[in-house]
Amino acid sequence: MQMTFAGRELDMGRCHVMGIVNVTPDSFSDGGRYNSVELAVQRAREMVADGAAFVDVGGESTRPGAAPVSEQEELDRVCPVVEAIARDVDTVISVDTSTPSVIRETARLGAGLVNDVRALEREGAVDAAVEAGLPVCLMHMKGAPGTMQQNPEYRHVVRDVATYLMDRVRVCEAAGIPAENILLDPGFGFGKTLEHNLQLLATLEQLRVLGYPLLVGMSRKTMLGQITGREVSERLPASLAVATISVLKGASVIRVHDVRETVDAVRVVEAMQAQGY
Numbered sequence: 001m002q003m004t005f006a007g008r009e010l011d012m013g014r015c016h017v018m019g020i021v022n023v024t025p026d027s028f029s030d031g032g033r034y035n036s037v038e039l040a041v042q043r044a045r046e047m048v049a050d051g052a053a054f055v056d057v058g059g060e061s062t063r064p065g066a067a068p069v070s071e072q073e074e075l076d077r078v079c080p081v082v083e084a085i086a087r088d089v090d091t092v093i094s095v096d097t098s099t100p101s102v103i104r105e106t107a108r109l110g111a112g113l114v115n116d117v118r119a120l121e122r123e124g125a126v127d128a129a130v131e132a133g134l135p136v137c138l139m140h141m142k143g144a145p146g147t148m149q150q151n152p153e154y155r156h157v158v159r160d161v162a163t164y165l166m167d168r169v170r171v172c173e174a175a176g177i178p179a180e181n182i183l184l185d186p187g188f189g190f191g192k193t194l195e196h197n198l199q200l201l202a203t204l205e206q207l208r209v210l211g212y213p214l215l216v217g218m219s220r221k222t223m224l225g226q227i228t229g230r231e232v233s234e235r236l237p238a239s240l241a242v243a244t245i246s247v248l249k250g251a252s253v254i255r256v257h258d259v260r261e262t263v264d265a266v267r268v269v270e271a272m273q274a275q276g277y
C-alpha cells in the first residue's frame with residue numbers, strides 16, 4: 001500500500017517513525033526567530049539521521065489550557081521552518097495544523113502531509129487540503145483542547161471514534177481527497193480518560209479494518225504518566241511499550257519524541273513479522 005507525500009513514496013504496509021519538531025515558543029529558549037528556525041532544522045536533521053521517515057512541524061500547542069494562536073502567528077512560526085527543512089533535509093514534512101492558509105502555504109513550501117488534530121473541520125480546511133493535493137491525517141478529538149479533558153464521556157468510545165472518523169472520510173472523499181491519500185488517527189489523549197485511551201489501544205486493529213493506514217501518537221503523553229507515575233522526561237520506556245503494541249496492532253506511522261529508540265523497537269517487531277507467522 002504505497003502513499004506518495006510530495007513526491008516521496010512510502011509503503012504504508014510497513015511502519016514509519018514520525019519525529020516531533022515543536023516550533024511553539026515554549027519549546028525554544030529565547031534566541032529569537034532565526035535561532036528557532038535553525039534549531040528546528042538541526043532537530044529535523046538529527047531525527048532523519050536517527051531513522052525518522054517524517055518530521056511533524058506544529059506551531060499551535062494543543063496542551064490543555066494553551067493560549068490560542070492567531071493565524072498570522074501560526075504562519076510566522078511554521079512557514080520559515082517548513083521552507084528551511086524542505087531545502088536542507090530529505091524527509092517528508094508533516095504539518096500539524098487546522099488552519100486553511102497554513103495548509104495552503106506549507107504545501108507550496110514543500111510539506112508532504114497535512115496532520116490535522118481537528119480532522120479538517122475548520123471552515124475552508126477541506127477545500128485547502130483538496131487544493132494542496134497532499135495526503136491528510138484525520139484525527140479524532142472530542143471537544144476542544146481547553147476543555148476536552150474535563151470528564152469526557154462516550155456511549156462506546158471505540159465505536160464512537162470509528163464512526164466519527166468514517167464520517168470525516170466521507171466528507172473528505174466527497175470533496176475530492178482520494179481514499180489513498182487518507183490516514184486515520186484515534187487521537188490518544190484528545191478528550192479521553194485513561195480507560196478510553198486503553199480501550200482504543202487494545203482494539204486498534206478494529207480501526208485498521210476500516211481500510212486506511214493508521215497514525216498514532218502516545219509518546220510521553222499523560223496517559224503514560226497516569227499508568228507509570230513518571231514525569232514527562234521519564235516516559236521513554238512506556239512510550240516504547242505503546243509504540244511496540246501499536247506496530248503489532250497494525251499502525252503505519254508512530255509519532256514520537258524519541259526517534260532513535262523507537263526505530264529500534266519497530267525494527268524488532270518487523271523482524272519478527274518478516275518470519276511470516
Ligand SMILES: Cn1c(SCC(=O)Nc2ccccc2)nc2c(=O)[nH]c(N)nc21
Nearest residue numbers: 096139185187188216217219220221222
Ligand atoms: C499534533 N499531535 C499531537 S500534540 C499532543 C502531544 O503530543 N501532547 C503531549 C506530548 C507529551 C506530553 C504530554 C502531552 N498529538 C497527536 C496525535 O496523537 N496524533 C496526531 N496525528 N497528531 C498529534
